[in-house]
Amino acid sequence: MSNHGRPLSPHLSVYRWPVTMAASISHRASGLVLAAGLVVFAWWLVALAGDAADYRAFANLAQSIPGRLALLAFSAAFFYHLANGIRHLVWDLGYGFELPTANASAWFVFVLTVVLTAGFWVAL
Amino acid sequence: MSLRSPLGRVLGHGSAKEGTGHFWSQRLTAISNAVLGVWFLAAMLGMESFTQAELRAWIAAPVNAVLLTLLTLSLARHASLGVQVVIEDYVHGPLMKVSSLIVMKFAHIVVAAAALFAILKIAVGGAA
Numbered sequence: 001m002s003n004h005g006r007p008l009s010p011h012l013s014v015y016r017w018p019v020t021m022a023a024s025i026s027h028r029a030s031g032l033v034l035a036a037g038l039v040v041f042a043w044w045l046v047a048l049a050g051d052a053a054d055y056r057a058f059a060n061l062a063q064s065i066p067g068r069l070a071l072l073a074f075s076a077a078f079f080y081h082l083a084n085g086i087r088h089l090v091w092d093l094g095y096g097f098e099l100p101t102a103n104a105s106a107w108f109v110f111v112l113t114v115v116l117t118a119g120f121w122v123a124l
Numbered sequence: 125m126s127l128r129s130p131l132g133r134v135l136g137h138g139s140a141k142e143g144t145g146h147f148w149s150q151r152l153t154a155i156s157n158a159v160l161g162v163w164f165l166a167a168m169l170g171m172e173s174f175t176q177a178e179l180r181a182w183i184a185a186p187v188n189a190v191l192l193t194l195l196t197l198s199l200a201r202h203a204s205l206g207v208q209v210v211i212e213d214y215v216h217g218p219l220m221k222v223s224s225l226i227v228m229k230f231a232h233i234v235v236a237a238a239a240l241f242a243i244l245k246i247a248v249g250g251a252a
Contacts, residue, residue, distance in 0.1 A: 028210060031203070031206045031207075031210075032207065032210065034203065035203040035206065035207050038199055038200065038203050038232075038235055039235055041196075041199070041239065042196075042235045042236070042238045042239035042242070043238075045183075045192075045238075045239045045242035045243060045246075046238050046239070046241075046242045048176060048179050048180055048183065048242065048246060049241075049242035049243075049245040049246050049249070052176060055176040059174070075165075078161065078165070082157075082158055082161065082162070085154050085157075085158065086158065088154075089151065089154065089155075092151065120165065120169070123169050124168065124169055
């Protein structure tokens, strides 16, 4: 059966990942990380609303190595989800679907995420 | 007997019966998350030392309290809609799917309520 030029089903385990595929699943993954981050955001506010011991407990945890890694992950997820979310909104307007454009914007989003995350922690 | 015309009842409701509500809420909260999220991170960059007193004073300023409230509502709505799609995609079986969705929706409401209460307490609750 000849199917030259026809799209193939993405069998994930044998498929060479195009960058657009990585960008797509990263959007979902970063969204889930941010949903967890929302819990920590609420926890931070509740700790701030509590007494000094409440906030010290939160701050100690946030400044521990796992805490810092978590905050780094939340910030990277935020910048990725923000940049790629804008990419999605541009798609919603009907622009940027051409393959070279979609590939380039995916790479741009990944690079921008690294730059913004690094810039944020340097500036903080 | 309804006063609404048959056309009025079906307009915008499509075969999924709920129309584009989910899609639109996700996009609108994406925009508000982007604006308010960047505002929040910029404010964090402006903090001196992240002491409890400094952060409480910042939250207690009316503009910040209102924007933080809006950020919390916008984030929680967007997250709830997003995680909903993930559950609908990956959790199979009607019982598991619906029960996960119910737990997830309640969890978002609890988290948002806790954050909103904390903001209010700091903003209007007086001294620490």
